[in-house]
Amino acid sequence: MNEHDSAKPTSERHVPVLKDRCINLLAPGFEAARLRGETPVAIDATLGMGGHSEAMLQRFPDLHLVGIDRDEEALALAGERLKPFAGRTDLVHAVYDEIADVLEDLGISEVHGILMDLGVSSLQLDERERGFAYSFDAPLDMRMDTSRGQTAADVVNNYSEEDLVRIIRKWGEEKFAGRIANRIVTARAAKPFATTGELVEQIRAVVPAGAAKSGGHPAKRTFQALRIEVNEELDVLERAVPAAVEALALGGRIVVMSYHSLEDKIVKGVFQARSKSSAPLGFPVELEEHKPELKTLTKGTEVPTAVEIAENSRAASARLRAVERIRARRAA
Numbered sequence: 001m002n003e004h005d006s007a008k009p010t011s012e013r014h015v016p017v018l019k020d021r022c023i024n025l026l027a028p029g030f031e032a033a034r035l036r037g038e039t040p041v042a043i044d045a046t047l048g049m050g051g052h053s054e055a056m057l058q059r060f061p062d063l064h065l066v067g068i069d070r071d072e073e074a075l076a077l078a079g080e081r082l083k084p085f086a087g088r089t090d091l092v093h094a095v096y097d098e099i100a101d102v103l104e105d106l107g108i109s110e111v112h113g114i115l116m117d118l119g120v121s122s123l124q125l126d127e128r129e130r131g132f133a134y135s136f137d138a139p140l141d142m143r144m145d146t147s148r149g150q151t152a153a154d155v156v157n158n159y160s161e162e163d164l165v166r167i168i169r170k171w172g173e174e175k176f177a178g179r180i181a182n183r184i185v186t187a188r189a190a191k192p193f194a195t196t197g198e199l200v201e202q203i204r205a206v207v208p209a210g211a212a213k214s215g216g217h218p219a220k221r222t223f224q225a226l227r228i229e230v231n232e233e234l235d236v237l238e239r240a241v242p243a244a245v246e247a248l249a250l251g252g253r254i255v256v257m258s259y260h261s262l263e264d265k266i267v268k269g270v271f272q273a274r275s276k277s278s279a280p281l282g283f284p285v286e287l288e289e290h291k292p293e294l295k296t297l298t299k300g301t302e303v304p305t306a307v308e309i310a311e312n313s314r315a316a317s318a319r320l321r322a323v324e325r326i327r328a329r330r331a332a
């Protein structure tokens with residue numbers, strides 16, 4: 001973020017991805033709650049700068065919103081933005097696989113809509129000192145929650161070459177993972193990595209110039225891999241999607257936007273498995289507990305329009321899936 005940008009109000013600093021589509025998909029879940037005489041409750045599991053949350057609170061004047069983020073800086077900024085709705089919001093510093101604990105602490109038994117806008121925020125990418133961006137020299141950190149956990153410097157300085165190859169190849173889908181990992185291990189023997197600039201310099205030295213021309217910045221995929229590893233993004237997501245389904249009231253809806261094929265694979269796996277009958281083959285009747293829990297609301301994934309991508313380049317890789325709970329939750 002340049003100085004000019006950080007002086008702007010949060011609402012002007014970023015455009016929420018697929019905002020109207022997300023809200024339209026969530027709306028019937030809130031309506032189902034109202035029809036039962038309940039106050040609609042939503043979880044924004046990735047509060048970020050509060051763009052989607054603000055839009056939901058504006059559109060639904062009776063909505064209570066629980067906003068979760070593991071990044072305290074994001075929570076503080078979103079808190080400022082959502083001040084006008086303070087009586088209808090609970091903003092919580094947590095990891096989104098802790099949904100059950102967050103709701104228990106708030107005394108909320110179930111919710112009617114859950115939004116997950118995965119990955120890193122434009123705030124995190126733009127704040128130089130967070131170390132997420134390959135284009136600025138900064139401490140090699142990349143933690144979304146700066147209060148705990150290992151940094152990207154810990155990963156590049158301590159992981160074995162084999163483990164570095166694995167994460168750079170898998171999470172970064174980087175075909176030069178072997179060369180990059182080998183270069184990291186050689187360079188760190190002389191001097192441990194401390195900054196993003198030092199890492200970029202070593203990556204540049206081994207990624208052929210031609211590959212960088214067609215595949216974007218030579219460090220792009222390695223940085224993505226390190227960020228996913230540092231924040232354990234995929235392990236957390238594997239626990240979080242089932243946790244979200246468990247928290248959902250009958251008729252409630254979940255909308256997830258993924259930005260990486262491995263994220264989407266996890267979301268798709270849980271949604272598909274829970275949208276099928278679990279009756280054993282040849283079972284004469286389908287018992288209530290075997291009925292599908294979810295109904296899919298999107299055909300495959302939905303993607304943003306060219307206009308949305310022009311307004312917000314981050315939207316380009318967004319893939320949206322949504323489901324509705326069609327079988328009542330088990331009584332707790």
Ligand SMILES: C[S@@+](CC[C@H](N)C(=O)[O-])C[C@H]1O[C@@H](n2cnc3c(N)ncnc32)[C@H](O)[C@@H]1O
Pocket residue numbers: 016017045046047048049050051052053068069070071074094095096097117118119120121122144236
């Ligand atoms: C793409 S941004 C969300 C932007 C938001 N929808 C908005 O309109 O401003 C993702 C946010 O989710 C947070 N986040 C990512 N993984 C998380 C996790 N496992 N638990 C809690 N928050 C997480 C990040 O810190 C970041 O602020």
